[in-house]
Amino acid sequence: MADVSFSARTLTLALSGTAGNNHAPLRIEQPLSKPSVHWQVPQVLPLDLADGPRDVVLHDMGPYRMQGKAWGRPDSPPAPGREKVTRQWTEIMERAWPLLARVDPSGAEDVSACLRSIEPLPPSRPFRWHSATTEDGMGGMAASQPTGAEPAAAAQFAAVLTHEAQHSKLSALLHMYSLHVADVAYRFYVPWRDDPRPLRGVLHGVYAFTGVARFWRGHLLNGCSLEEKGLAAFEFALRRRQLLVVLPKLLQEQELTELGRRLVERLLDTVREWQDEPVRTDCLRWAELAVDDHSLSWHAHHMVPDPDLVGDLVQEWGDGTTHTAAPEQAWRYPAPRLVADPVARHLDARAVLMRMRLMPATAAQVRATDTPGELVSGARQADVHLLDGRLQRAEALYTAEIRAHSNAGPAPGAAWSGLARTLRGRQEHACAVRALGSCPELVRHVYASIKLKSASAPNPVTVADWLGRTVAVP
Incomplete structure (x- = not known):
């Protein structure tokens, strides 16, 4: 006191x-x-906007901040060079806010009503602009500090503003109404996170990304520059497809209250209205690849097959039983268990590479580097070959990574999902594609166990082909 x-x-x-x-x-x-x-x-961003002047506090002082350890102590004083930082924030806000108002007026109204302060976070790499809100901090958001070098910076930050305003709105609603019964289990897959999510987190995600999809749709339809058309088309197609993966399944959840169900229904109706809107073919194809790729990688990491089945299959492989099993002789595959894998990171790396490829400046960076992981955390040279259509080269690199993986656990799920993509459409590997597409976790765990017991690492494609013939995959 x-x-x-x-x-x-x-x-x-x-x-x-x-x-x-x-x-x-x-x-x-x-x-x-x-x-x-x-x-x-307190530092204030004096914004001279079309709808009148606004002040937004730059929340870079005090103990009540969301920043991580990499950005100093919560009670540390503001860093030197505040004036430069303030200019950067003012510039990005004065570019992003009018864009948002032009292409997504309802989103701009939400931001205007909600936003009171911004907490700077460390600058991020291209197309990984981090942001956050807290349920009890209405009006405040945290976001990666702009550097002036971000591609399509105004559009990206307009999407960030919409995203966080959506979170703030839903947080306010959740303080007043119950949208679901108590459920804290981290049990849901969503295609925009590396980890399993609780029901409340899924609701926040679908609400936020519906707003983000609406923004990119508006940007695409309302005078998007030629340079950004590919990016806008990809972002809209990606978020639309992600939401159509999650929302129908979410609607089946018994833990939703009547109001929560109505909310999900309205979101699904909105996204379905966009379902048949045409999108540039290459962007649509990449969006579909990104969603499917993330799903396969996520399930490879977080789903765990029955250990007895894995042991029996490893034994059968060791016995040399590699013939094609008759349907009645095939191993049945019981449902795997969800066990969160803490090493699952950067499952969106190929999607980030896609974004970089769609912008001229960053596309040149990708073409010029032999170490894409320095540009995009989690990216591989094999990913670049995959996106360029050099499938045999990509297959060789993914295969080499899986065979060379020396850690105690299985090879990364992203390597397996990349390998699966290189094999699609090849009839001689139809069984491998079926196994990797239906139960990537089984292939990943069986291969790791075979490798531990073998004098030399077998070819991952050979093992996946065998499993596709031996196991009655879903």
């Missing part, structure tokens, strides 16, 4: 119960717009 008094243009704060208290009172003198020994002035 503190005692607060104001006199002679001075605000005084003192801890209550001063007996034995060694803390001197804190005195802050007016005007509050000037710093003093006890007072640092």
Whole structure:
């Protein structure tokens, strides 16, 4: 508790119960717009917008921030160079907000109503602009600090503003109404996260990304520059497809309340209205690849097959039983268990590479590097070959990575999902494609166990082909 008094243009704060208290009172003198020994002035972004001037606080001081350890202590003073940082934030806001108002007026209204402060986060790599809100912090958001070098920066940040405004709106709704019964289990797959999510998190995700899809649709249909058309088409097609994966399944959840079900129904109706809108063929194809690729990688990491079945299959492989099993002799595949894998990271790496390929400046960077992982965390040279259509080269690199993987656990799911993509459409590997597409976790775990027991690592495609013939996959 503190005692607060104001006199002679001075605000005084003192801890209550001063007996034995060694803390001197804190005195802050007016005007509050000037710093003093006890007072640092909050930085404000003075925005001159089409709908009138606005002030947004740059929340870079104080203990109540969302920033991670990499960005200093929560109670640390603002970093040097505040003026430059403020200029960067002002510039990106004055570019993104009018764009949002032009292409997505309802989204701009939401941002105008919700946004009061921005907390800077560390700058991010291209197309991985991080942002966050808290359920109890209405009006505040955190976002990656702009550098001025981000491709399609205004459009990207407009999407970030919409995303976080959607979270703020849903948080307010959840404080007033129940959209689901208590359910804290992390049991859901969503195609925009590396980890399993709880029901509340899924609701937040579908609500936020419906707003993001609406923005990119508006940007695509309302005077998008030629340079950004490919990116806008990809983003709209990607978010539309992701939502159509999640929303129908979410609607079946018994834990939703009547109001929660109505919310999901309305979101699904909205996205289905966009379902048949034409999108550039190459962007649509990449969006479909990105969603399918993420799903396969995620399931390879987080789903665990029955260990007894894995052991029996490894034994059969060791016995040399590699003939084609008759349907009645095929191993039945019981449903795998969900066990969160903490090493699953950057499952969207190929999607980020797709974005980079769709913008001229970053496309040149991808073409010029032999180490794409330095541009995009989690990316491989094999991914570049895959997106370029050099499937045999990509297959060789994915195969080599899986065979060379020396950690205690199985090789990364993204390597297996990339391998699966290189084999599609090849009749001689139809069984491998079926196994990798239906139960990637089984292929991943069986291969890792075979490799542990073998003098040399077998060809992953050979093992996947064998499993596709030996197991009655779903």
